[in-house]
Amino acid sequence: MTRGSKRFWLTWALALVWFFVLLWPLLGLKDGQVTFAAAFEVWLWVAGTSFVLLSAWRLNKAGAFTAVTGPLGRVKARLDSAALRVPTPVWLVILAAGALIYPQFTGRYAQDVAINVLVYVCLGLGLNIVIGLCGLLDLGYIAFYGVGAYTYALLSVHYAVPFWLSLPVCALFAAVAGCIIGYPTLRMRGDYLAIVTLGFGEIVRIVLNNWMGLTNGPNGILGIHPPGAYVPSLADGFTLEHIWLRSLTPLYYVILGLTVVTIIGVHRLNFSRIGRAWESIREDETAAELMGVNTFNLKLLAYAMGAVFGGLAGAFFAARMRFVSPESFTFMESAMVLSMVVLGGMGSIPGVILGALALVALPEVFREFELYRMLAFGGAMTAMMVFRPKGLWPAKRFGSRSEEKD
Amino acid sequence: MADQPLLELRDVEAAYGNIKALKGISLCVYPGEIVSIIGANGAGKSTTLMTICGIVRATAGEILYQGRPIQDKAADRLPQTGLCQVPEGRRIFPRLSVRENLEMGAFFRRDKDDIKRDLDHVLELFPVLAERTKQEGGTLSGGEQQMLAIGRALMGRPKMLLLDEPSLGLAPLIVKRIFEIVAQINEQDGTTILLVEQNANIALSAASRGYVMETGRVTMEDATDRLRDNPEIRKAYLGE
Secondary structure: OOHHHHHHHHHHHHHHHHHHHHHHHHHOEEOOEEOOHHHHHHHHHHHHHHHHHHHHHHHHHHOOOHHHHHHHHHHHHHHHHHHHHOOHHHHHHHHHHHHHHHHHHOOHHHHHHHHHHHHHHHHHHHHHHHHHHOOOOOOOOHHHHHHHHHHHHHHHHHHOOOHHHHHHHHHHHHHHHHHHHHHHHOOOOOHHHHHHHHHHHHHHHHHHHHOHHHHOHHHOEEOOOOOEEEEEEOOOOOEEEEEEOOOHHHHHHHHHHHHHHHHHHHHHHHOOHHHHHHHHHHHOHHHHHHOOOOHHHHHHHHHHHHHHHHHHHHHHHHHHHOEEOHHHHOHHHHHHHHHHHHHHOOOOHHHHHHHHHHHHHHHHHOHHHHHHHHHHHHHHHHHHHHHOOOOOOOOOOOOOOHHHOO | OOOOOOEEEEEEEEEEOOEEEEEEEEEEEOOOOEEEEEEOOOOOHHHHHHHHOOOOOEEEEEEEEOOEEOOOOOHHHOHHHOEEEEOOOOOOOOOOEHHHHHHHHOOOOOOHHHHHHHHHHHHHHOHHHHOOOOOEHHHOOHHHHHHHHHHHHHOOOOOEEEEEOOOOOOOHHHHHHHHHHHHHHHHHHOOEEEEEEOOHHHHHHHOOEEEEEEOOEEEEEEEHHHHHHOHHHHHHOOOO
């Protein structure tokens, strides 16, 4: 045993002791009785598993498994290069086809989860503009989701405006809300901006909660229409029949369409002149200004664009649930979306999609362990920051930009 | 010397909160000149440049560029008039590639073909950068970053280039190389240069005229060869 490994295992032992200290109050205090057995059992499992995993990891680092990992690595490298040789459009077509036929092979529950994932993908991509591209930490992003949802809810309930017509209105209202929030706050930088946006997010929620006349307060708004569609009907001649898209399968296609629009929009923004300006602001605001970038307007635009996508997702949310209440727009939701962006990789579109999948779909898969969700969540985040600090699928900085192809 | 100054400051004052950084600065830069401002830490040299560029707002006085007042213009409107700055500490965009950094320098320009030509010109001027166009700016060495910062400013086709401490933290050989390039820019493109330096020795040999700043004021102004012979300057700034 070398000195380095001694230190390593000592740290591990200390961490385990600390873990037990944390774990015991969670599991050992029940109905006023103090037990150690339950906590000890879980602790033993964690200790054993981590010991095996860490030993394997260390042995691998020392080169004990080269006989196995060598050939495996070569196979992986070959697969990687093969995957790279398949052009991106082919991958996109495969993905799109998979997404299109998904509802044909899955039940209600799986479709419900998929719809949730897609809503969060839209939200994550919107927030990604603000955080990933422009570098502004926004902790109140969910407010725009709320603005979009309530805009559609009110339009639908009071004026019976159809969903598709409401979409641009919701986007506009969210953008205006983004500008209203952005205008006074964007003079601040860094941590201060985060705190102020956090406050604004809460203001929006509290207004929704208390403006009884408009939003019906905590009781929420009921009776929102689902999206409608015209389908050709051949019953008597050729006519268009209006139907409500109530069931999950058509709703899945609606949000899939919205997501595709969002992805294309964010991608186009990302690789435009505006996207470049946003990135320069993220990198160094003063230097960007010296290069002739109107930093204030562009930051405001980033806010507004992020809000637009949040607002669209919100409108869909209202149409799907047919009910909105302020409870859906708490800080927890903002934190969730933020986690997706950070976990997936800031500034990376596939990363944000993966992040949303990981944070919405995986908890569904592990439903039995629901009680430990937050614990696992925290652990997973910590592990991520240690092993992949740039996110699951980090933003690919070079090689894909149009002007670098020449 | 040309008749009208390209850049003129008249009793410019600026402050950070309650702290007055500039207490009435007046200076002139004529077309085609290299002028340097020397002074100790905290004399207000960098603030002067930041005030010219509109990042720090002048609280009093006038800044004239090409005969027109610019002290109330928005900072992002100035590069298109040919007034470009290489800020102190280089301030390149660390996670953008070298090429993207250079392209940012031409952000306000729309003439794509000319931008391409200027890009080639800058890469010719700095062969080190040409080898690394796809590398992230933050991974370059200090000297390369300084060259990138200068190259980035040149992409804006400046008539007047403000250089803030290009020698900061660099090895003497690289400083020498950078000042050669500065001289070359001045001679070949006719770019007027206002240079701020702590390294008085190199600043005074590069420029034709110099200003000495102390605690927010200009205390001396002369041709550089006379400044170099001035016993006070020799003692205070040239370390003799």
